[in-house]
Amino acid sequence: MGRGPNRGKGGKLNRGAWTALEDKMLTDYVTVHGDRRWSTVAREAGLHRCAKSCRLRWLNYLRPDIKRGNITKEEEDLIIRLHKLLGNRWSLIAGRLPGRTDNEIKNYWHSHLAKKQKVRKFDNKIVNNQKKMNIEKYSELEKPSDLLRNDITMSRFLNGSISLDHARLEDESSKLEHSKSGIDRSPMMTVEGSGQFKMDLLVEDFDLSGINIDISFTRLCDYEASLIGSTCRGRPNEAGEDFFGHSWHWLPEGFLDNWSSEFASREDWNIM
């Protein structure tokens, strides 16, 4: 498998596929001494491998918590959804799939999914002032929380703030992660309670029904349309048509009333 062996400079370091003996030596060493300081691991484990090779072998293959077996349908769906949101940030995507590695997901994407996906990208597009949109009735929809969730998650890499009241987590294991300054590179933002956060914003796993939401975005980067989406977030004081050509879905009661009017100036949006 993989590249041919022993192509290292001067022949001092082993390259190519790992042998069972090398795997055992690395596993034994890391089990005792831990998986830090890979240069030390490479030197002291008796392996004629570079530090990076040792690290990669451990993280992608030898780690005890690696999940073996085929990608499940549920995992595939999640990969597709996360890729829409995150792009090729494989490590972040892998962070949402326990036991899967970034390399595995990257390979899976390229070999199984890439051809299926035709992602519509809209760069440097300005979306409407949603206050002028035609909002459908809340009660006409069966699963409003899902739609709202999609509405929010379709916006990619929003650096802004969000305040949610009485958000009920569907998954108790999803806890609040946030960074109060700078851009949080965590793969998924979940919010419990209310507060103000500055972050890469991805919100999901919420039951958002019946809650009040106040979101203000100050920066929108690399806007990407969602395949499911027929909505897009508005930018105040800009008239125009929905460039998706879709009608707008509902917004929950109070959403527009609570939508922050304190948007940043046009320059501050800094659309990339």
Place this chain on the structure above:
DNA sequence: AAAGGGTGCAACCGCCGCATA
């Protein structure tokens, strides 16, 4: 059965950011 093209995936490459001296 054999040849050749396609596919899957482990491993390598090069760049970047961060920590430290």
Place this chain on the structure above:
DNA sequence: CTATGCGGCGGTTGCACCCTT
């Protein structure tokens, strides 16, 4: 402030295996 080393990441490579003809 600068240089250096290291870890982490996404892109790419290339071999083994599979499939088709």
